[in-house]
Structures are given as C-alpha cells and as structure tokens.
Amino acid sequence: MLLALADATGSHMARQALASGGHTVGEARDAQGLRAALRAEILPDAILLEDSLPGADSLELLAEIKRTHPLISVVLAVARPSPASLLQALHAGAVDMLPYPLDAQELLTAVARALERKRVMQGWLKRETGRITGPLSRRISEMESILGQVDDGILVLDKQYCIVTINQALRSNFGLEGAELTGRSVDKVFDHPALLDALRSEDSGERQEIQSPQGRVFHMRVSRIPEVGTVASFHDISYLKELDKLKGDFVNTVSHDLRSPLTAILGYVELIERAGKVNPQQLEFIHRVKSSVHATTDMIDDLLKLGRVEVGALDEQAPVDMRLLVANVMSDLQPKIQERNQTLRMRKGRSLPLVMGSRSQLNQLVDNLLGNAVKYTQEGGKVYVTLEVEQHQLILRVADNGPGIPLEEQARIFEKFYRASNVGEMTPGTGLGLAIVKTIVENHRGRIWVDSKPGEGAMFTVVLPVHEPERKAMPARERTAPQKAARPKAK
Numbered sequence: 001m002l003l004a005l006a007d008a009t010g011s012h013m014a015r016q017a018l019a020s021g022g023h024t025v026g027e028a029r030d031a032q033g034l035r036a037a038l039r040a041e042i043l044p045d046a047i048l049l050e051d052s053l054p055g056a057d058s059l060e061l062l063a064e065i066k067r068t069h070p071l072i073s074v075v076l077a078v079a080r081p082s083p084a085s086l087l088q089a090l091h092a093g094a095v096d097m098l099p100y101p102l103d104a105q106e107l108l109t110a111v112a113r114a115l116e117r118k119r120v121m122q123g124w125l126k127r128e129t130g131r132i133t134g135p136l137s138r139r140i141s142e143m144e145s146i147l148g149q150v151d152d153g154i155l156v157l158d159k160q161y162c163i164v165t166i167n168q169a170l171r172s173n174f175g176l177e178g179a180e181l182t183g184r185s186v187d188k189v190f191d192h193p194a195l196l197d198a199l200r201s202e203d204s205g206e207r208q209e210i211q212s213p214q215g216r217v218f219h220m221r222v223s224r225i226p227e228v229g230t231v232a233s234f235h236d237i238s239y240l241k242e243l244d245k246l247k248g249d250f251v252n253t254v255s256h257d258l259r260s261p262l263t264a265i266l267g268y269v270e271l272i273e274r275a276g277k278v279n280p281q282q283l284e285f286i287h288r289v290k291s292s293v294h295a296t297t298d299m300i301d302d303l304l305k306l307g308r309v310e311v312g313a314l315d316e317q318a319p320v321d322m323r324l325l326v327a328n329v330m331s332d333l334q335p336k337i338q339e340r341n342q343t344l345r346m347r348k349g350r351s352l353p354l355v356m357g358s359r360s361q362l363n364q365l366v367d368n369l370l371g372n373a374v375k376y377t378q379e380g381g382k383v384y385v386t387l388e389v390e391q392h393q394l395i396l397r398v399a400d401n402g403p404g405i406p407l408e409e410q411a412r413i414f415e416k417f418y419r420a421s422n423v424g425e426m427t428p429g430t431g432l433g434l435a436i437v438k439t440i441v442e443n444h445r446g447r448i449w450v451d452s453k454p455g456e457g458a459m460f461t462v463v464l465p466v467h468e469p470e471r472k473a474m475p476a477r478e479r480t481a482p483q484k485a486a487r488p489k490a491k
C-alpha cells in the first residue's frame with residue numbers, strides 16, 4: 001500500500017491503522033515521489049492519494065496512474081467531499097473516496113475493497129491472456145516439436161546474433177545437448193570460425209559446406225529475415241560426400257589401370273612403322289590409332305589430375321610467387337605461340353604479394369587457362385595475362401581475342417566434360433581443364449568467372465586471397481572469405 005499524503009498527521013494515523021491491519025506501507029510526499037514509487041521494481045497494490053498532494057492536480061495524477069498502471073486501485077482522500085467531486089473522482093478511475101480527517105475503520109474497509117478489486121481484475125486478466133495466447137502457445141510448442149523432429153539443423157538468431165531457436169538435430173551434431181542456449185550470443189556457443197563467418201557473411205542465401213566437430217559435412221544455408229534476424233539451415237550431405245569419394249576412387253583406379261595398356265598400344269603402333277614398309281592407307285590408319293590413343297591418354301591424365309585436386313588437400317602449402325609461376329608457364333608455351341604466330345604478353349602490378357597454396361595446383365591452374373587461350377585463339381591472335389592486387393586479393397586475368405564463348409554456355413564451361421559449341425570436332429580437348437581450374441580455385445578459397453563477347457574474345461578472372469601472415473591472428477569474426485573483386489558475378 002502506498003500513502004501519497006502531504007499531511008504528516010493524517011499520514012501517521014493511516015500508517016498505524018494499515019500496519020495494524022497487516023499491510024506493508026510506503027510513503028510519497030509529493031507527485032514526484034509518487035511517480036518514483038511507480039517506477040520501482042515492487043509496485044504497490046493500492047494507493048491512498050490525497051487531493052492536495054503538491055506537484056500535480058490529483059485528478060490528473062489519478063488519470064495518469066490508471067493509464068500507466070491500470071491494475072493499481074486508487075482511493076482518493078479529500079478535505080471537502082461533495083457529490084460533484086465524488087463523480088469526478090469516479091470518472092478519473094478512483095475506486096473509493098474518503099473524507100478528511102481519516103477514520104481508521106473506513107480506511108481499512110476501503111483498502112480491503114481496493115485489494116479485492118485488484119485480485120478480481122488480476123484473475124480476469126489471467127483468464128483473458130490465456131484465452132488469447134493459448135492457441136499461440138500451442139502453435140509455438142507444435143512448431144518446436146516439428147523443429148525437434150526434422151533431420152536438418154535449424155538455427156534462428158535475432159538481430160544481435162543471439163540464439164532464438166536451435167533444434168535438436170543441430171545440438172546433437174555440434175555437441176550442444178542439454179545446455180540452455182536461448183538468448184546466448186552465437187559466438188559464445190559455437191567454437192567454429194567457418195560457421196560464424198558464414199552466419200555474418202553478406203552473401204545471404206549462399207550455400208556453404210561446413211564440417212561438424214564429429215566429422216559430418218553439412219550444406220549450410222543462411223537467410224536474413226527482415227525484423228527477425230538470421231536463419232540458418234544445415235543439411236547433412238555426409239553420404240553424398242562419401243559417394244563422391246567412392247566415385248573418385250573408382251575413377252582413379254580405372255584410369256590407372258587403363259593407362260598401362262594404352263602405353264603398350266602406342267609403343268606397338270610406333271613399332272609397326274619401323275617393322276617394315278607400310279602402304280599409305282595403313283599409314284593413315286596408324287595415325288588415326290595414334291591420335292585416338294593420345295586423346296584417351298589425355299582424358300585419363302586429366303581425370304587423374306581432377307581426382308587429385310578434388311581431394312582438396314593443399315598438402316604442400318607454401319607462399320607462392322604467382323609472377324614467377326606465370327612467367328614459367330609463358331616460357332613453356334613459347335614454342336606453341338611461335339608456331340601459331342601469336343602474341344603473349346604479361347602486365348603486372350609493381351609489388352605483388354604472395355599467395356598461400358599448392359605450387360603444383362596453382363601451376364596447373366595457370367597452365368590450363370593460358371593453354372586454353374592459346375589453343376582457342378586463332379593464328380596471329382593475342383593473349384594477355386595481368387596480375388594485380390586489390391583489397392587483399394590477388395587478381396589474375398587471362399584474356400584473348402579469340403572466338404569467345406556463346407553467352408548461354410558461359411555458365412556451363414566449368415562443368416566436367418563440357419565443351420562449348422564454339423569448339424570444332426577437330427580441336428583436341430577433354431572438357432575437364434576448367435573443371436580442374438575451378439576445383440583448384442575453390443581449394444584456395446578463391447573465385448573464378450568468365451567475361452566473353454562471342455567473336456571478340458574471352459577473359460577469365462581468378463581472385464585469390466593473398467598471403468598475410470599477420471592477419472592469421474585475427475578473431476574468427478573478422479576472418480572473411482575473399483570478396484568479390486572487380487565484378488560481382490560468380491563463376
């Protein structure tokens with residue numbers, strides 16, 4: 001019970017009467033004190049408000065209390081009660097009115113009525129809230145049990161990256177069973193830099209592969225939901241990975257086993273020419289056998305290379321000087337360039353940082369891109385290589401003025417075995433070169449795409465994160481994947 005009384009004598013008497021009735025009493029001597037009491041953690045059940053309380057008009061104060069704390073009953077104490085003032089008090093929301101000087105018995109009766117009114121109001125409010133929110137709570141618990149049953153992991157975060165929902169599948173895969181996680185910051189719950197990077201990444205909607213501590217692999221998809229925050233789903237693709245590995249192992253074994261008989265065939269075909277005179281038709285057949293064997297050997301070699309890079313392992317990682325690497329590949333290509341009367345030039349930035357990765361894989365990458373540019377560009381054509389650095393990323397561009405690639409096929413040229421319609425039957429190739437290149441780029445956490453106008457040439461852009469030893473010490477949140485440099489188009 002709060003006594004908002006300016007009159008010290010009245011206040012003293014009321015305090016004693018209420019204490020004898022078993023009530024706990026607080027006091028406020030002016031409007032400011034009353035407002036402060038209404039901001040406190042424990043609120044009064046009822047207020048005895050004197051009409052001459054300094055600081056505000058009592059009826060306005062009464063209306064204010066009813067607006068902000070409708071459950072608190074207010075009894076008005078007035079010096080000169082009249083039917084008109086009673087009516088005004090009732091309109092403003094008072095539950096009772098007592099005249100001065102206060103009578104102890106009347107006060108206790110009025111307070112008992114006020115408290116009873118509050119009890120009734122509270123009961124009604126509880127029933128109403130239950131009626132309105134009941135279906136909602138049922139719906140929420142239904143949703144929670146559905147989320148608990150699904151095999152995919154689900155994580156919902158609010159705008160501050162605190163956990164709103166985390167389902168059972170995700171908990172069990174990341175060893176988070178049992179703990180209360182709702183409301184906790186996601187950084188404090190997951191010790192998984194790649195997962196945290198993906199959650200904060202600007203590339204909302206992109207899929208990413210994430211490995212759980214137990215070794216399972218998930219396709220993680222992050223979506224931003226306006227007004228809610230972030231939702232991430234985790235689909236277990238471990239079995240697909242397993243299948244992929246089995247397929248890779250199979251292709252590797254078969255390729256190895258095929259290579260030796262092919263080498264034998266080639267050896268014997270060469271011997272036929274030396275064994276005795278062959279007529280022109282036989283010579284033509286020998287050449288056909290040779291070129292078929294060469295094409296098959298190329299295919300096997302590419303399959304084996306792809307198998308090796310697909311394992312993904314950057315086992316022999318080292319800081320690599322891409323400038324030197326490009327220069328070496330260019331010099332290896334010189335005989336072909338001269339034979340085809342082409343021009344091959346390199347343009348490079350002044351100081352180029354190193355790239356951390358596998359020298360042999362990066363060499364393969366440059367070799368395939370430059371090899372294609374030379375192969376597909378007509379005699380007398382031009383090939384340009386540029387190397388530059390932009391925002392902690394090394395950008396390699398290989399451009400030519402060859403036939404270019406049809407627009408509708410550009411997205412497919414990185415697929416295995418895909419050869420675009422710009423390539424004639426006679427142009428040798430396996431359709432695996434760019435698949436190898438793409439896998440190598442991904443192994444190095446980079447990006448690749450092509451720009452090409454048919455008839456005007458093609459330009460392949462590779463973006464690789466540069467080697468910055470001091471950035472390694474950064475906290476997980478600040479470690480980001482390479483940005484889309486120069487052009488936001490993927491692949």
Ligand code: ADP
Pocket residue numbers: 368372373376377400402403404405413414418419420421422423428429430431432433434435457458
């Ligand atoms: P391959 O060269 O063995 O056919 P790739 O995977 O290296 O296989 O390339 C796939 C296809 O992309 C090629 O068949 C060709 O159609 C196209 N292509 C690649 N590079 C170029 C280029 N520089 N100019 C035009 N087309 C290209």
